[in-house]
Amino acid sequence: xxxxxxxPATLVQPVGSPLSLECTVEGTSNPNLYWYRQAAGRGLQLLxxxxxxxxxxxxxxxxxxxxxxxxxxxxxxxxxxxxSDSGFYLCAWRRQGxxxxxxxxxxxxxxxx
Amino acid sequence: xxxxxxxxxxxxxxxxxxxxxxxxxxxSMFDYFLWxxxxxxxxxxxxxxxxxIKDKNEDGRxxxxxxxxxxxxxxxxxxxxxxxxxxxxCAASQxxxxxxxxxxxxxTVKP
Numbered sequence: 493x494x495x496x497x498x499x500p501a502t503l504v505q506p507v508g509s510p511l512s513l514e515c516t517v518e519g520t521s522n523p524n525l526y527w528y529r530q531a532a533g534r535g536l537q538l539l540x541x542x543x544x545x546x547x548x549x550x551x552x553x554x555x556x557x558x559x560x561x562x563x564x565x566x567x568x569x570x571x572x573x574x575x576s577d578s579g580f581y582l583c584a585w586r587r588q589g590x591x592x593x594x595x596x597x598x599x600x601x602x603x604x605x
Numbered sequence: 606x607x608x609x610x611x612x613x614x615x616x617x618x619x620x621x622x623x624x625x626x627x628x629x630x631x632x633s634m635f636d637y638f639l640w641x642x643x644x645x646x647x648x649x650x651x652x653x654x655x656x657x658i659k660d661k662n663e664d665g666r667x668x669x670x671x672x673x674x675x676x677x678x679x680x681x682x683x684x685x686x687x688x689x690x691x692x693x694x695c696a697a698s699q700x701x702x703x704x705x706x707x708x709x710x711x712x713t714v715k716p
Contacts, residue, residue, distance in 0.1 A: 533708070599646070
């Protein structure tokens with residue numbers, strides 16, 4: 493069966509500090525991978541998606557970036573965090589060529605102070 | 606822009622009764638619709654989906670109804686249980702890698 497991991501679970505960072513959130517998927521090959529953010533009281537906003545190693549599509553321009561160094565690894569980064577980057581970050585995967593259902597990881601709660 | 610809307614931020618029902626969660630969308634090109642359930646501090650869990658060629662899909666206590674002419678989607682939970690208490694997100698997609706989510710509805714099922 494497939495499993496998706498995210499870490500850390502919780503992170504408190506000062507404004508201006510860098511960020512690195514990691515997501516890995518087990519039990520599948522060549523998945524589509526996604527980063528979402530849920531701000532307080534809001535729905536899920538798609539930030540980035542990737543259909544393969546080194547292939548990143550950005551949905552929302554901002555100070556975040558994503559990378560996919562390995563088939564089942566997806567990283568969300570920032571060089572300098574803003575207060576508005578606080579939120580709940582979710583990684584998701586989808587099997588390529590299958591239904592459009594995405595499966596989510598446990599999430600990382602980020603608080604920028 | 607909010608292409609998927611869940612206008613009720615919260616819903617409270619009695620255990621054993623029916624819960625009806627509603628969702629409206631504006632993009633007629635959406636062809637795949639999903640419901641996710643989310644507990645606090647956890648990722649959303651896929652619940653049920655429906656493609657635009659159907660108007661109903663049932664899975665146990667959960668049934669999703671799609672009214673394309675009204676651009677309306679609903680999730681029925683019968684009978685409701687206290688463990689169903691969570692935030693429910695509606696999502697819609699018109700092509701792979703482009704899924705839009707509603708803001709969520711918090712369901713509380715009272716014992």
